[in-house]
Amino acid sequence: MRASPxxxxxEVEHLTMRFGGLVAINDxxxxxxxGEITALIGPNGAGKTTVFxxxxxxxxxxxxxxxxxxxxxxxxxxxDALTLCGDRKLTRPDGALFLxxxxxxxxxxxxxxxxxxxxxxxxxxxxxxxxxxxVAQHAPLMVASGFTLLGVLGFPSYARAERAAVDKAxxxxxxxxxxxxxxxxxxxxxxxxxxxxxxxxAMCTDPVLLCLDEPAAGLNPRESAALNDxxxxxxxxxxxxxxxxxxxxxxxMEISDHVVVLDYGVKIADGSPAAVRNDQKVIAAYLxxxxxxxxxxxxxxxx
Amino acid sequence: MSPNGxxxxxxxxxxxxxxxxxxxxxxxxxxxxxxxVQDIRGELRLETRWPLLVVLVALVVAGSLLxxxxxxxxxxxxxxxxxxxxxxxxxxxxxxxxWFPPFxxxxxxxxxxxxxxxxxxxxxxxxxxxFGIQILIYVMLGFGLNIVVxxxxxxxxxxxxxxxxxxxxxxxxxxxxxxxxxxxxxxxGILAAFWGILLGFPVLRLRGDYLAIVxxxxxxxxxxxxxxxxxxxxxxAGISGIPRPTFFGIPFNASDSGFAxxxxxxxxxxxxxxxxxxxxxxLALVTAFVxxxxxxxxxxxxxxxxxxxxxxxxSLGIDTTTTKLTAFAIGAxxxxxxxxxxxxxxxFISPESFTFMESATILAIVVLGGMGSQIGVAIAAxxxxxxxxxxxxxxALKAVFGREFDPTQYRMLLxxxxxxxxxxxxxxxxxxxxxxxxxLKERKAVxxxxxxxxHG
Numbered sequence: 001m002r003a004s005p006x007x008x009x010x011e012v013e014h015l016t017m018r019f020g021g022l023v024a025i026n027d028x029x030x031x032x033x034x035g036e037i038t039a040l041i042g043p044n045g046a047g048k049t050t051v052f053x054x055x056x057x058x059x060x061x062x063x064x065x066x067x068x069x070x071x072x073x074x075x076x077x078x079x080d081a082l083t084l085c086g087d088r089k090l091t092r093p094d095g096a097l098f099l100x101x102x103x104x105x106x107x108x109x110x111x112x113x114x115x116x117x118x119x120x121x122x123x124x125x126x127x128x129x130x131x132x133x134x135v136a137q138h139a140p141l142m143v144a145s146g147f148t149l150l151g152v153l154g155f156p157s158y159a160r161a162e163r164a165a166v167d168k169a170x171x172x173x174x175x176x177x178x179x180x181x182x183x184x185x186x187x188x189x190x191x192x193x194x195x196x197x198x199x200x201x202a203m204c205t206d207p208v209l210l211c212l213d214e215p216a217a218g219l220n221p222r223e224s225a226a227l228n229d230x231x232x233x234x235x236x237x238x239x240x241x242x243x244x245x246x247x248x249x250x251x252x253m254e255i256s257d258h259v260v261v262l263d264y265g266v267k268i269a270d271g272s273p274a275a276v277r278n279d280q281k282v283i284a285a286y287l288x289x290x291x292x293x294x295x296x297x298x299x300x301x302x303x
Numbered sequence: 304m305s306p307n308g309x310x311x312x313x314x315x316x317x318x319x320x321x322x323x324x325x326x327x328x329x330x331x332x333x334x335x336x337x338x339x340v341q342d343i344r345g346e347l348r349l350e351t352r353w354p355l356l357v358v359l360v361a362l363v364v365a366g367s368l369l370x371x372x373x374x375x376x377x378x379x380x381x382x383x384x385x386x387x388x389x390x391x392x393x394x395x396x397x398x399x400x401x402w403f404p405p406f407x408x409x410x411x412x413x414x415x416x417x418x419x420x421x422x423x424x425x426x427x428x429x430x431x432x433x434f435g436i437q438i439l440i441y442v443m444l445g446f447g448l449n450i451v452v453x454x455x456x457x458x459x460x461x462x463x464x465x466x467x468x469x470x471x472x473x474x475x476x477x478x479x480x481x482x483x484x485x486x487x488x489x490x491x492g493i494l495a496a497f498w499g500i501l502l503g504f505p506v507l508r509l510r511g512d513y514l515a516i517v518x519x520x521x522x523x524x525x526x527x528x529x530x531x532x533x534x535x536x537x538x539x540a541g542i543s544g545i546p547r548p549t550f551f552g553i554p555f556n557a558s559d560s561g562f563a564x565x566x567x568x569x570x571x572x573x574x575x576x577x578x579x580x581x582x583x584x585x586l587a588l589v590t591a592f593v594x595x596x597x598x599x600x601x602x603x604x605x606x607x608x609x610x611x612x613x614x615x616x617x618s619l620g621i622d623t624t625t626t627k628l629t630a631f632a633i634g635a636x637x638x639x640x641x642x643x644x645x646x647x648x649x650x651f652i653s654p655e656s657f658t659f660m661e662s663a664t665i666l667a668i669v670v671l672g673g674m675g676s677q678i679g680v681a682i683a684a685x686x687x688x689x690x691x692x693x694x695x696x697x698x699a700l701k702a703v704f705g706r707e708f709d710p711t712q713y714r715m716l717l718x719x720x721x722x723x724x725x726x727x728x729x730x731x732x733x734x735x736x737x738x739x740x741x742x743l744k745e746r747k748a749v750x751x752x753x754x755x756x757x758h759g
Binding site: 056058105106107109110115116118122123124125126127128130131134135136137138139141142145148151152154158162166170173179182183184185187188201202205 | 593596597600601602604605607608610611612614615616617618619620621622623629737739740741742743744745746747749750753754755
């Protein structure tokens with residue numbers, strides 16, 4: 001833990017998501033700070049993936065505000081003014097402020113620089129590993145190809161941009177140990193390699209915040225340890241903060257700087273890994289309580 | 304095959320053959336054995352054709368036996384012998400991709416002269432016009448639809464609409480304003496692309512079967528408008544007297560200022576056909592070249608990524624709306640080019656030329672070729688269009704089936720039969736592997752089993 005808290009990168013306020021009568025997330029507030037790994041944990045069905053879908057624009061939240069700030073931390077003071085003026089972003093030379101709940105999904109990645117992976121891996125299985133990483137660099141390559149026109153005519157600017165894109169892909173392939181398999185179809189990789197490739201692909205969009213949805217699911221202990229190192233490298237060497245959904249406590253407790261616990265769409269704990277581990281509500285949510293203690297436990301958690 | 308394994312195999316084969324024979328018998332008794340014939344007094348009489356029925360059922364039984372005793376065991380042995388766990392297909396496909404295109408381009412460039420040299424001026428016209436030009440039109444349409452169906456994975460059953468838009472654009476603008484073919488060619492392409500975008504908007508949110516139905520309806524709407532908007536399109540009667548392309552202003556006719564007279568040649572319709580052949584060849588090559596380029600550009604990769612997984616595309620900052628619309632627009636544009644060429648070549652167009660059957664043929668070319676493969680589409684167009692044209696020529700069959708046998712009547716039957724066989728033999732099309740658009744160390748073709756077909 002750091003002595004003074006880092007400035008906030010992502011601010012989720014009063015987030016509520018209802019599907020018909022079902023309240024999947026209820027009045028959730030939390031903050032992910034710059035340069036930190038924030039873990040979002042909770043029992044199955046707690047609404048963790050729904051939070052991710054709201055942050056990355058796949059769902060439009062019923063209520064609430066989700067804001068991301070790049071650059072100067074003083075931009076946060078403009079947040080209320082931006083919300084009132086009805087715009088979805090504020091850009092200044094020293095940074096930018098985005099209201100994610102107002103942005104369509106592809107702009108969340110392209111402009112607000114929030115990238116994500118999926119719980120059930122979503123790779124382009126018929127394309128090679130390298131192609132997967134080039135698709136992730138679509139937006140800058142599109143500009144370099146003159147929105148296809150210059151590229152079709154064979155201008156050299158596109159060839160240069162593509163070489164740079166391949167170099168970036170090579171960097172991530174080396175980091176994830178996939179460089180030897182770069183020309184193989186993504187669908188032919190073993191499971192653990194597919195997980196790493198999905199992270200590498202998300203990182204190729206140059207995110208400031210990387211949202212990982214259960215990256216350790218289905219990995220063996222050795223692979224999960226390698227994953228820990230990869231996530232720490234992303235945090236420390238690439239200036240990218242991480243928001244993590246995970247069930248594997250060896251990952252969560254070892255690498256997170258900050259843990260948020262959800263249960264039935266409500267935040268029940270928020271703090272350092274050590275504090276959360278000893279929290280009575282968290283223990284009750286995960287392990288349940290004996291029958292004769294239900295009432296006492298319910299009173300304690302405020303139900 | 305071990306001796307104790309052979310008995311059940313033979314037994315199963317006989318059982319299968321018996322079932323197939325029974326099905327064939329049941330189907331063919333009403334279809335083949337019984338024939339209603341009008342006699343001299345105009346009354347219908349029922350005639351029977353038992354020998355033919357026996358021959359056909361015997362053929363089905365023999366085919367079933369052949370399949371279960373020879374072909375299936377052979378395929379199983381081959382599948383066991385060559386497992387490819389890494390999913391990368393063999394080097395054969397990659398090698399085919401390297402040597403085939405230069406060879407094919409060389410052949411189609413010299414084809415008209417080869418035809419003239421081999422069969423003379425009289426027979427050459429048929430080969431250049433019926434085979435060369437006709438096949439190249441479909442190659443071009445196949446390339447265009449391949450962008451939408453093969454690359455972007457959006458099933459389009461109404462592609463002929465863009466072909467029609469291109470044809471009518473050229474016909475109407477050329478007749479009304481007297482503009483030349485080469486001025487109107489890009490314009491027809493742009494108009495078709497515009498209609499492609501117009502189709503794209505309502506179907507952006509549709510997938511699979513629903514997308515197919517709407518595109519099918521779109522094709523029919525265009526055809527019905529052409530039929531019913533009589534003041535503009537002249538309805539069923541069509542548009543005739545469409546101006547033909549000229550050789551830099553020199554028309555191909557028998558007049559003193561015609562092509563033959565200017566170059567001191569004897570007049571013959573062959574010159575126009577050769578000229579048209581090279582126009583459509585150039586158009587098809589440009590289409591192929593542009594598509595190859597597009598596949599290596601971000602837009603082409605985005606199309607393929609869209610076919611593989613749309614949600615993942617959105618999570619990577621790709622705007623799926625514009626990506627789908629560009630696929631529809633560029634595919635439609637090539638259809639429009641082909642359409643305006645078709646109108647210029649025929650000199651007459653009517654809604655009859657733009658029925659659903661055309662869409663189905665073009666789609667069959669793309670599917671048969673192997674979705675996404677340019678070489679496959681070209682080979683499939685040659686096989687489908689050239690094959691059906693060749694079936695007109697099979698007069699030799701008259702010797703087998705008697706003088707009344709008309710091979711052209713069996714064209715579509717044989718054609719459908721061939722399609723079924725090829726789909727059994729190669730379910731992912733002739734070229735079932737995908738050529739990656741970029742590589743780090745070595746270009747390895749991707750096995751078709753990993754490539755998705757899109758949600759269309």
